Amino acid sequence: MKNKVLIVGGGMVGAAAAVKLAQQGLAVTVLETHPLDAMQVLTDDTIDIRVSAINRFSEALLDELQAMPLLRNARLAPYQQLEAYEQENNSLLFDCEELAATHLGHIVENRLIQASLWAQFERLGVQVEQVSGTPQAIKQDTDSVELIYPEQSYQADLLLAADGGRSVVRKLAGIGVTGWQYQQHCMGVLIKLDAPQQVKTWQQFKPSGPIAFLPMQYPYANLIWYHHGNELAQIKTLSNAQLKQEIQNHFFDLPGEFEVLQSAVFPLARQHANQYHQGRVVLIGDSAHTINPLAGQGVNLGFKDVAALASVLEGADDIGNAALLRRYEQSRRNDNLMMMSMMDACYFGFSNEIAPLKHLRNLVLKVANHAGPIKREVLKHAMGGVV
Numbered sequence: 001m002k003n004k005v006l007i008v009g010g011g012m013v014g015a016a017a018a019v020k021l022a023q024q025g026l027a028v029t030v031l032e033t034h035p036l037d038a039m040q041v042l043t044d045d046t047i048d049i050r051v052s053a054i055n056r057f058s059e060a061l062l063d064e065l066q067a068m069p070l071l072r073n074a075r076l077a078p079y080q081q082l083e084a085y086e087q088e089n090n091s092l093l094f095d096c097e098e099l100a101a102t103h104l105g106h107i108v109e110n111r112l113i114q115a116s117l118w119a120q121f122e123r124l125g126v127q128v129e130q131v132s133g134t135p136q137a138i139k140q141d142t143d144s145v146e147l148i149y150p151e152q153s154y155q156a157d158l159l160l161a162a163d164g165g166r167s168v169v170r171k172l173a174g175i176g177v178t179g180w181q182y183q184q185h186c187m188g189v190l191i192k193l194d195a196p197q198q199v200k201t202w203q204q205f206k207p208s209g210p211i212a213f214l215p216m217q218y219p220y221a222n223l224i225w226y227h228h229g230n231e232l233a234q235i236k237t238l239s240n241a242q243l244k245q246e247i248q249n250h251f252f253d254l255p256g257e258f259e260v261l262q263s264a265v266f267p268l269a270r271q272h273a274n275q276y277h278q279g280r281v282v283l284i285g286d287s288a289h290t291i292n293p294l295a296g297q298g299v300n301l302g303f304k305d306v307a308a309l310a311s312v313l314e315g316a317d318d319i320g321n322a323a324l325l326r327r328y329e330q331s332r333r334n335d336n337l338m339m340m341s342m343m344d345a346c347y348f349g350f351s352n353e354i355a356p357l358k359h360l361r362n363l364v365l366k367v368a369n370h371a372g373p374i375k376r377e378v379l380k381h382a383m384g385g386v387v
Contacts, residue, residue, distance in 0.1 A: 002157035002318040003027055006147060008135070008169050010036065010128070012052070012110060013285030013302035014162030015117035019065045020310045022124035026319065029127040031147075031154065041115035042074050048109035049190040049262050051214055051222045053079075053201065055105045058303045067116035074112050075217040078103035081200035088253075107201065107214050107222070113299075129154070138172045138281060145280035145320065158313075158320045159281045165271055167287035173278045179271035182292065184209040185232045189223040189247065189263045195256030202253065211251055221258075223251060232265045268292060270340060276329035280320035284309060289336045301336055308332050 003026045007014050010032035022028045054062070062068040080103050085091030096104050121128065131149055138159070139146040145159045147169070161169035170177070198215035209226025216222055225232070225247075235246055240260040247260070271290040276283045285302035308331045312324045 002143070002320060004156040005029070005158045005160060005319065006031060006145075006154050006156040007160040007162055008147070009162035009164065009287075010114070010118065011162060011164070011285075012113045012117070012299055013306060014160070015114055015121075016061065016065060016067075016303055017160055017162060017284055017306045017309065018126050019067070019117050019120045019124060020061075020306055021313070022121075022126050023065070024310060024314050026313070027125075029129055029154065029156070030121075031129050031131045033131060035128050035130050036115055036118045038115040038118040038121075041111055042070055042119065047075075047190060047216075047220055047261070048111040049188050049222065049264055050110040051107050051188075051216060052110055052113065052299045053105055053214065053297075054108050054113070055297075055300050056101075057307075058300050059106060061303050061307055062113070062116070065117060066120055067113070070116040070119055071106075071108060071112060074116070076106045076108045076112075077197070077215050077217045078106050079199055079201045079215060080104060083200060083202040084205070085202070086205045107216050109216070110299075134168050135172060138169070140279040140281070157280065157318065160309075161281060161283045161287040162285050163287055165269065165286045165290040167283070169281065170273060170283055170287050173281040175278050175281075175283065176274045177271050178274065179269060179290070182268040182270070183228060184226045185229040185265055185267050187223075187225040187227070187232050187235065187263055187265045189225065189243070190261045191221050191223060191247075191258045192261055193219050193221050193254075193256055193258045195219075195258075198255060204253070206250075213251070213254065220261075223247065225250070226268075229265075229267065236263060236265050272337065272340065276333065277322075277325040279322075282309065282325050282328065288332075289340065291336075291340050297339055301339060304335070305332055 005021055005026050005028045007018050007028065007030045010018070010030045014030065018028045018030050059068060062071065080096045082094040082104055083091050094104065096102060131152070133150050135147050135149050137148045139148065144155055144157060146153055146155045147159055159169065161167050161173070163169055197218040198221065201212070201214050203210050203212040208228065211226065212224040214222040214224065235243065238246065243263060244258070244260045269290055270292060273283050273288045276288050284305040286298065288305065289301065291298050291301065309328045312327045313319045316324055
């Protein structure tokens with residue numbers, strides 16, 4: 001059997017792929033520049049400013065990978081309501097009670113998700129190789145693929161690119177991308193709240209871009225602030241006290257008093273690979289698609305990639321078989337593209353002051369909030385199809 005897998009990148013999606021494929025009996029090696037001490041991260045009190053909104057599909061996958069119990073013992077925040085609005089008196093509110101569910105998803109720190117997956121490596125025999133520098137070339141033949149670094153090379157039956165939106169592996173494989181940079185950048189702000197545990201995440205649309213509130217485990221929360229890059233660059237130079245004043249001027253719906261702990265600014269891009277595989281090289285997660293983080297769907301799409309790839313590879317005699325990799329791409333490409341387009345429609349539809357469009361979008365929110373069965377179907381989709 002051809003069952004050796006190389007995974008470049010041990011982030012959330014790469015680590016999930018490593019655990020899932022190892023569970024299926026494949027021989028997995030993860031190539032990572034910065035290996036993680038999983039238990040140190042899981043027991044560390046340091047709060048990660050980077051968070052993800054994990055939907056119910058991703059939660060089920062993390063349970064299957066035995067990572068979710070570790071997260072429940074660490075830090076996570078289930079949210080029960082999700083609200084989107086432009087004007088306070090006209091909102092679209094999703095509530096888990098509409099589907100008789102206990103919650104819609106969880107807000108979890110990225111580093112904790114990654115560590116909960118790395119904690120599974122030893123028992124499953126996943127090998128980790130610390131690499132320095134970037135890979136220089138990929139050599140393929142009909143039977144194997146080789147990834148060449150300056151001082152070392154690695155050979156396998158299948159090579160997974162999980163090395164992010166600027167994937168070097170994707171470039172070396174000759175796979176192009178289509179996409180663009182958005183005008184806005186995004187600021188994430190970690191705050192400490194003087195308020196009870198929050199269970200609602202909300203997003204308000206503004207002409208300069210949306211703002212959002214993501215409740216983390218008490219007493220923390222994450223604020224998301226879209227704005228033009230030069231504006232956020234200037235705001236980033238403010239002291240925490242000055243930044244707090246700016247937040248109070250723009251985020252009027254925050255519960256209780258708060259303290260600014262940390263902030264970070266990053267550019268936004270949409271990018272989609274022209275194909276998801278080339279020979280025995282296959283793309284997953286951000287290496288295949290980067291999405292506007294408007295609804296926090298990026299890592300959820302990546303976890304769906306992992307589940308789909310594992311499904312087509314299970315029991316295969318040759319995991320690098322082109323027909324299998326085509327089935328993986330066919331199962332994921334349209335779904336990813338649809339989610340990317342939906343996020344762009346919301347982003348461009350609300351980030352302006354065009355009067356007729358402003359009237360239309362508020363009408364859409366109002367109608368959608370009372371749409372009954374349609375609203376419940378949209379909610380199910382947002383939860384990843386799992387209730």
